Amino acid sequence: MIKYNPKNWFGLIFHSYSRQVVRTLFPFLTIMAIYTAAVTFLIEDYFELEFNSTTVVHSLLGIVLGLFLVFRVNSAYDRWYEGRKLWGLLLNNSRNLASKLNAMLSLENKEDRSFFEEMIPAFAFALKDHLRKGAKIKHLKIKDKSIVKYLENKEHIPNAITGLIYKRLNQLLKDGNLTPNQFLVLDKEMKEFSDILGGCERIKNTPIPYSYSMFIKKFVFTYTITLPLAFITEFHYITIPIVIFIFFILVSVELIAEEIEEPFGGDVNDLPTQELSEKIEKNVKELFNS
Amino acid sequence: MIKYNPKNWFGLIFHSYSRQVVRTLFPFLTIMAIYTAAVTFLIEDYFELEFNSTTVVHSLLGIVLGLFLVFRVNSAYDRWYEGRKLWGLLLNNSRNLASKLNAMLSLENKEDRSFFEEMIPAFAFALKDHLRKGAKIKHLKIKDKSIVKYLENKEHIPNAITGLIYKRLNQLLKDGNLTPNQFLVLDKEMKEFSDILGGCERIKNTPIPYSYSMFIKKFVFTYTITLPLAFITEFHYITIPIVIFIFFILVSVELIAEEIEEPFGGDVNDLPTQELSEKIEKNVKELFNS
Amino acid sequence: MIKYNPKNWFGLIFHSYSRQVVRTLFPFLTIMAIYTAAVTFLIEDYFELEFNSTTVVHSLLGIVLGLFLVFRVNSAYDRWYEGRKLWGLLLNNSRNLASKLNAMLSLENKEDRSFFEEMIPAFAFALKDHLRKGAKIKHLKIKDKSIVKYLENKEHIPNAITGLIYKRLNQLLKDGNLTPNQFLVLDKEMKEFSDILGGCERIKNTPIPYSYSMFIKKFVFTYTITLPLAFITEFHYITIPIVIFIFFILVSVELIAEEIEEPFGGDVNDLPTQELSEKIEKNVKELFNS
Amino acid sequence: MIKYNPKNWFGLIFHSYSRQVVRTLFPFLTIMAIYTAAVTFLIEDYFELEFNSTTVVHSLLGIVLGLFLVFRVNSAYDRWYEGRKLWGLLLNNSRNLASKLNAMLSLENKEDRSFFEEMIPAFAFALKDHLRKGAKIKHLKIKDKSIVKYLENKEHIPNAITGLIYKRLNQLLKDGNLTPNQFLVLDKEMKEFSDILGGCERIKNTPIPYSYSMFIKKFVFTYTITLPLAFITEFHYITIPIVIFIFFILVSVELIAEEIEEPFGGDVNDLPTQELSEKIEKNVKELFNS
Amino acid sequence: MIKYNPKNWFGLIFHSYSRQVVRTLFPFLTIMAIYTAAVTFLIEDYFELEFNSTTVVHSLLGIVLGLFLVFRVNSAYDRWYEGRKLWGLLLNNSRNLASKLNAMLSLENKEDRSFFEEMIPAFAFALKDHLRKGAKIKHLKIKDKSIVKYLENKEHIPNAITGLIYKRLNQLLKDGNLTPNQFLVLDKEMKEFSDILGGCERIKNTPIPYSYSMFIKKFVFTYTITLPLAFITEFHYITIPIVIFIFFILVSVELIAEEIEEPFGGDVNDLPTQELSEKIEKNVKELFNS
Known part of the structure; x- marks a missing residue:
């Protein structure tokens, strides 16, 4: 998406159309x-x-x-606007999930904290690429090599990432690091991630x-x-x-x-999914380190 | 639904209408x-x-x-778009249910795992046929013969399948294989299956x-x-x-x-319910075996 | 509502208007x-x-x-379509409630089972008549004479029926036949019955x-x-x-x-509330006896 | 709102406009x-x-x-229709709250029962006047003089009433007269009262x-x-x-x-908020005495 | 937003346009x-x-x-109307949160009470400025200097405020000042604050x-x-x-x-976010001191 001033009449009238x-x-x-x-x-x-x-x-x-x-x-x-809403929700949910996990996980539990700090933005980046030409694992900035290896064998990367997060949450519940009520709260957030994924796929494929x-x-x-x-x-x-x-x-x-009507590409009219993904990355990092 | 490129103007202009x-x-x-x-x-x-x-x-x-x-x-x-949304929800919910059950059920519990692995896609296939000319049990790919027999006596197959799933979940709760909180989470998913069924029937019958x-x-x-x-x-x-x-x-x-306005048939304009059912089948299988 | 084939052009063009x-x-x-x-x-x-x-x-x-x-x-x-959606929800909710109660109540508890088997369809029939010329108790097919007597003194029959169901659920909770979580799940279903009633009354009275x-x-x-x-x-x-x-x-x-805009009467354009009520009756009976 | 027959063409054509x-x-x-x-x-x-x-x-x-x-x-x-929906919801919620409290509170607890029997309709009457020229306490038909006195010092009467109800519910929870689950159910109802209030104020003030x-x-x-x-x-x-x-x-x-677009006044086009408030009063009384 | 009488035809016809x-x-x-x-x-x-x-x-x-x-x-x-709805929700939610915290926190717990009394309106003021030219901490009327200092280092002030509130709620839960059920209720309110923030940002940035x-x-x-x-x-x-x-x-x-379409500025057409923020401040103060 290019930035423009919608009130600049002369600029808009004489701006030539997109090449396409x-x-x-x-x-x-x-x-x-x-x-x-x-x-x-x-x-x-x-x-x-x-x-x-x-x-x-x-x-x-x-x-x-x-x-x-x-x-x-x-x-x-x-x-287009539904797509924008879904990505707005994604930004919000990523923040919420990070903020909740930050409050729920003890500061000593560095492993889990860094896991979520990596995986929440990874979902956004994976979704962005998945809606364009297919997710590429090297774009996801995941450092943990076992996860990289695991994801490489998967066809549907965003799905696989939510699967990994969900498994980790269940493990935390079983280990007593999360109370049942906290788990319920986090489960609701995860459900919305999956709804956002489904909604974006629907817009793209229909x-x-x-x-x-x-x-x-x-x-x-x-x-x-x-x-x-x-x-x-x-x-x-x-x-x-x-x-x-x-x-x-x-x-x-x-x-x-x-x-x-195809809002997820890299065109001038398309949604700023790249920027939103980076914003998610920045926000999540800030939230986990506050 | 036939695949087509909406930007191919010449193709679309000179393509002849559907036979109907x-x-x-x-x-x-x-x-x-x-x-x-x-x-x-x-x-x-x-x-x-x-x-x-x-x-x-x-x-x-x-x-x-x-x-x-x-x-x-x-x-x-x-x-038409509401129908598409409902089937998008079905895909999402099937994934969610499978992913949750996969995390909640122990790996040893092969019987229940294979039950859900079979029944979740079976619901999609049954719904697809139910919205066309009536569900046929042989299309559901269910191996368990007692279930096949049970379903053969039922008039409303998708309903009977959700009934079976619901019974199994209650059994798991009674046996202590599911905690009350987990049951609550799964109950919500099941409610959406039934809402999807109701919504599709409404679109078809009105x-x-x-x-x-x-x-x-x-x-x-x-x-x-x-x-x-x-x-x-x-x-x-x-x-x-x-x-x-x-x-x-x-x-x-x-x-x-x-x-x-009749989006569930087999016409060129109709929703790709067959493909979506197959996608559900594939995704559920992948999720249970990851 | 009369059944008709919307694709039968000649029939529709030369069909005379309704008498009204x-x-x-x-x-x-x-x-x-x-x-x-x-x-x-x-x-x-x-x-x-x-x-x-x-x-x-x-x-x-x-x-x-x-x-x-x-x-x-x-x-x-x-x-009109909102009315149709509400009745679709009623069908769905009646099925859900029946299916949940069937799974939750023990098979020996014949009294409560037959109570719900009677009262869930009774609500639909009462609502149908209430939206026409007022509910008539003899149409509700309730065998329990004490309930019939109780309802005869009430002005607002559908309301009285949900009141009765709600009381019975509370009794079951107090007697320990329902767990608190199960009660919560059923409470949500009951809330929707009351929302459906309110929505239909709003459409009718405004x-x-x-x-x-x-x-x-x-x-x-x-x-x-x-x-x-x-x-x-x-x-x-x-x-x-x-x-x-x-x-x-x-x-x-x-x-x-x-x-x-008045979708609840007996006209050709009106919603098939009679048929839907009968479908609810049939489905609920099937669900309780499976 | 005046009652009229929308099908009476001659009457409507020759009826003179409202004075305004x-x-x-x-x-x-x-x-x-x-x-x-x-x-x-x-x-x-x-x-x-x-x-x-x-x-x-x-x-x-x-x-x-x-x-x-x-x-x-x-x-x-x-x-206008949103306003109508909100008042429909108010009627429904008042009924639900009354019906739930009636089932949850013991018959001996006359004090609390009469408190809610008075305050639920009082909210409707207060809201009605609040949306016109400001709530008047003498219209609320509250017998308890301490409450009347308390409300007299408040600027925002409907808010003060929900505050009172909320406090009473918390007291009942603390005293063990409500289980935590029951409290959760009632809390949800109270949230909707506050949403209705907010929605009506938005329509009026924007x-x-x-x-x-x-x-x-x-x-x-x-x-x-x-x-x-x-x-x-x-x-x-x-x-x-x-x-x-x-x-x-x-x-x-x-x-x-x-x-x-101003649906809460006393005009011919305005919503029947007076009648709805009276209906709420009547229904709540019937529910608490059944 | 300027106040005007929409029924004053002559005034509106001859009123000159806004300078812009x-x-x-x-x-x-x-x-x-x-x-x-x-x-x-x-x-x-x-x-x-x-x-x-x-x-x-x-x-x-x-x-x-x-x-x-x-x-x-x-x-x-x-x-514009969506923006108005979001701010209406904010007013409502601020009231609800204050009213709930007032009922849940003991009267002796002055520290927490004054914390929430300050922070809930602070969120509204921060959001208002954030949607204009960026939040300014001196507008927030926060007396606690450690909080002021903490916020000064943050880029996204509204986010940081919800983060602080969320942390405090978790602390209250850990200290046993809130029951798990109460926490669940408050968590839901907090989620809506974050949804409102996200919705307003979406409207502003798209x-x-x-x-x-x-x-x-x-x-x-x-x-x-x-x-x-x-x-x-x-x-x-x-x-x-x-x-x-x-x-x-x-x-x-x-x-x-x-x-x-840009409803959050200071123009004649823009939403009265300043007034709404002040209303929130006044209401929250009244609720905590009743």
């Missing part, structure tokens, strides 16, 4: 321009057809299409339904492909910029929705 | 084309009627209809209210049946493609809503 | 037709007035009105705010009463079907909203 | 009529200006304004943001003030009723939103 | 006026171009733009996605920049006020959304 959008948008606009020019030429100058054209059909359907696109963007935004996505694209396509016919008799070659303009707006909306 | 949609849509479009042609012929060439036609009425009502259809699709989408569904269909019908009258005096035979185009968009929306 | 809707709608449409005819006759043929008419005002306000009606229907639908309801009706009324003036100069007597058509759509929406 | 609305609306409409007449007279007959007028600008902005007003009413309605409210009013004002210019060249003096009609609809919506 | 809005809006409007005048002059009087202009394109896209802006404002409002924000600004810009072309041929120099009017409305909406 340009790469998708540019060929589309070119094809559309050529197509519109060809249609106009054929009708106006080659066949010299004459017919009544009307903008009524496109006005009417334009409202329906507009509604679809707005809802589309908003459902993408909801998804695109909008196939028919819905296909329908919006087909609708935008048939809408713009027939658009020249609505303007040609009255505007002649000025039809070309008009069609390009409308097409540009409609496709942009869909592209933005596509970018926003 | 075509089967419903095609006769509708044909009938509509014949009807419009007939109306146009009768008015233009047979009776040679002359009257003022206006698109104002259809513009006005078109917005209302558009709003209805968009909300319709979105409420269907909410339902279509939108009868009047609402009927009204939208009647509205689309009367709207398109009167549409030729709005265009005929100005567009003559070009009315036919215009009416077909508008009709196609309107009916498509309703059809997509219908497809999406 | 027809009874309300028909006189309205008749009056509107007479009124429009009278206005048209007076202006066109009697006074032979000439004036500029415009559809702009009605187009503009039509969008606002359309938005209102759509939101109106959707808030009614939300209410119509939309008076001003809001009045405003929508006044808006529809003034809108349609002035509608003939917008069409008359251009369409003459064709104004009559146009006005009827628009009026029909607008009033239908409001009528559907009214029907849907 | 009329008092606000009438001078607005008068001023608007004079203003429009003056503008029309000046342009048409005095200066005899001639210019192109268009309804396009107002059509375009009308949709934006319509969307704002509809969302405005709906967010007001959400607030109007919509200043800029938002100001913007909508400025928008309605500039919109209607420029409206005559859009109609004048084509409709001359008929502009007056047109402008009044549109203005009436727009201002009504805002007025309804203002009325609905 | 004017500072942003005024140069925009000036530039737009100059631009439109220049375009009109060049086309009408300099080049004397003649072409067909149409408002259809801007009508069509205007609806899409309107929808975007309305949703934009509403998502900003949701954020602007809407970059692409979305950029797109809306680009859309408003291209829309208004092309607007003169739509009106020029018919309205000549009257195009200038028309364009300014539409531009003013569109930009206002975006500016309001920007103001509302």
Whole structure:
């Protein structure tokens, strides 16, 4: 995620789009321009057809299409915001868990303290990578080699980490280092870690339904492909910029929705999962050493 | 659910609709084309009627209809997404339950461990089939023959499985293999299994209210049946493609809503319940053997 | 609630409306037709007035009105769906409570077992009737005469039933038949019964705010009463079907909203509370005898 | 809140508005009529200006304004419904607390029983008045004079009542009249009382943001003030009723939103907090004496 | 937040905008006026171009733009209201925690009582400043110098305060001044403090996605920049006020959304966090001394 000032109007208006959008948008606009020019030429100058054209059909359907696109963007935004909430929860829960363990574990118990100090941020880093291209163990900054070895054989690293934490908590309960009530409190925190993991996986793995996505694209396509016919008799070659303009707006909306609804990548719109992971690391360290 | 790349515009635009949609849509479009042609012929060439036609009425009502259809699709989408959330929860809860039982049950207690290793995924498979055409016991991969026999006499298989798990947990509590606090923790997990079952059944068994569904269909019908009258005096035979185009968009929306709002079938839009069940099976096995 | 196939387009389009809707709608449409005819006759043929008419005002306000009606229907639908969720919860909770009590109570304790086997479905039947015309004790199928007598003196039957269950649970706790932890688990279930009762009563007793309801009706009324003036100069007597058509759509929406927002009656749109109660009865019986 | 039959169309259409609305609306409409007449007279007959007028600008902005007003009413309605939910919860929680205390306290302990029988409804009455013009102790029907005296010195009566109840519960726990588990159950109920209080105070004390409210009013004002210019060249003096009609609809919506979003007063649209408080009183009495 | 009467129409209509809005809006409007005048002059009087202009394109896209802006404002409002809810929760939780500690701690334990009496409001004041320009310890009114010193070395003051409270609670549990059950109850309250902190930080640190924000600004810009072309041929120099009017409305909406979505500052629209903090201080003091 890039930092920006949402109140800087001039900056935002003249800032060029992200490379990804340009790469998708540019060929589309070119094809559309050529197509519109060809249609106009054929009708106006080659066949010299004459017919009544009307903008009524496109006005009417334009409202329906507009509604679809707005809802589309908003459902993408909801998804993005849900992702943000989950990572906010992760930050909170990591702090809570660290703060509780810090209060519950005796200062002498250095082994367990350093175990949790390493594993809580490791979960965040593992989750971040897991939601991108797969977790890499060398990014997790774990010093304990037996744990590194254990994790290397696992497919689902974040799951394996919560498993390790859960086992350690049970051991502490059995050894009497945690009272049953303290265990209950910590169990609740662990449950939320697992819910956050599940929620993030759900957002990542569930695109909008196939028919819905296909329908919006087909609708935008048939809408713009027939658009020249609505303007040609009255505007002649000025039809070309008009069609390009409308097409540009409609496709942009869909592209933005596509970018926003996958909030865990490394794009400009994506959530600052790297920064949040580092914040978790810093906070947890501070909490265990206070 | 088929896997697709939501950013592949060309693929999605030219991909043909699912067979179900075509089967419903095609006769509708044909009938509509014949009807419009007939109306146009009768008015233009047979009776040679002359009257003022206006698109104002259809513009006005078109917005209302558009709003209805968009909300319709979105409420269907909410339902679909709720189903997805429930199955995400199921995956999470199955993992949690397995991970907790793995930590709580001693390694020697092989009987109970293998019981839960079998029954947790069995619940997912049973639920999946229960939401389609009814659970089949042979799909559940249960090796214990007494359990298979017990389940064969039951009507509601997922319910019977949670009943079995619940009984076993109570037995473990009575035998002192679980502490009261551990039992409380597991009871909470079991409650969520039952909530997931209830939520899925609700989604499956509750279509939108009868009047609402009927009204939208009647509205689309009367709207398109009167549409030729709005265009005929100005567009003559070009009315036919215009009416077909508008009709196609309107009916498509309703059809997509219908497809999406039943998310538990085996359609292209349906949730990947089969894959999720298999993932549960794999994860639970990994957790019990780590 | 009648069962219907939401994908049966032809059936739904030509199915006539429910009697209630027809009874309300028909006189309205008749009056509107007479009124429009009278206005048209007076202006066109009697006074032979000439004036500029415009559809702009009605187009503009039509969008606002359309938005209102759509939101109106959707808030009614939300209410309906909340009612459905509450009854889904009731089914689930009844199952959970039965399944837990079945595991907790010893098989010899036939008295308590049969008490709960009777009272859990009795709550559902009592709630169903309470939300219609008031609970009738003879519908509850309670065999224990002392309970029947006790309930006969009560005004609020569902409340009295939860009171009875709650008392019995406390007795079981005092007698040592339930451990404190088990009591806590059952207490949570009972709380949800009471929340379901409260939620259903809220839905039943709270119509939309008076001003809001009045405003929508006044808006529809003034809108349609002035509608003939917008069409008359251009369409003459064709104004009559146009006005009827628009009026029909607008009033239908409001009528559907009214029907849907009271989901506990015996109408075609109402929730299948009778069936759900019977399902609860059947499931509870199965659970206690397994 | 007045009781009304939402299906009584004729009654609702011809029922006059509440006095408050009329008092606000009438001078607005008068001023608007004079203003429009003056503008029309000046342009048409005095200066005899001639210019192109268009309804396009107002059509375009009308949709934006319509969307704002509809969302405005709906967010007001959400607030109203949230208030209703909170009072529904209060009714439920009062019942639950009474029913639980009735089961937990021995029948001999008349002092504590009558304390709770008095204080639970007193909370509802105090909250009702607190949300209107401030709680009055004489409305609370408390017989115990020491409590009356104690409350008289308090500024925040509902808070003081929950404080008293909480203290009594702690005393009962210390005296061994409540087990720790029972205390936990009752503590949860008390937490909800305090959440209800907080929620109601939030709804009462938070109007919509200043800029938002100001913007909508400025928008309605500039919109209607420029409206005559859009109609004048084509409709001359008929502009007056047109402008009044549109203005009436727009201002009504805002007025309804203002009325609905403060749900705790004594208006026709306000919640039946007096009746609900009396219902709580009656129910609690019945529960303690059964 | 300034107090205002939302029903004072005249006051609100003629109240000038906040300085911030004017500072942003005024140069925009000036530039737009100059631009439109220049375009009109060049086309009408300099080049004397003649072409067909149409408002259809801007009508069509205007609806899409309107929808975007309305949703934009509403998502900003949701954020604002979520912030309000969180601070309402903070008030409630502070009261609850104080009321519970008051009941649980013996009257003799003056040290702990005064500790919590100081620290609970200190959290609110620290959070308030933390969400503005960073917490300042001198604003917290803490008398205990060792705590002041401890906090001075911390970066994240609200976090450090909850850490201190949590440690003290654990100490009280270890010393037997709190029973395990009481600790569990207080732990739940503390968890909510941390959730409130996390929620407020999330709202503060998460602007809407970059692409979305950029797109809306680009859309408003291209829309208004092309607007003169739509009106020029018919309205000549009257195009200038028309364009300014539409531009003013569109930009206002975006500016309001920007103001509302950051609810923790000291602006007129911002939440009364200062007042709420003082209320917490007053309430907590009253509760500990009753």
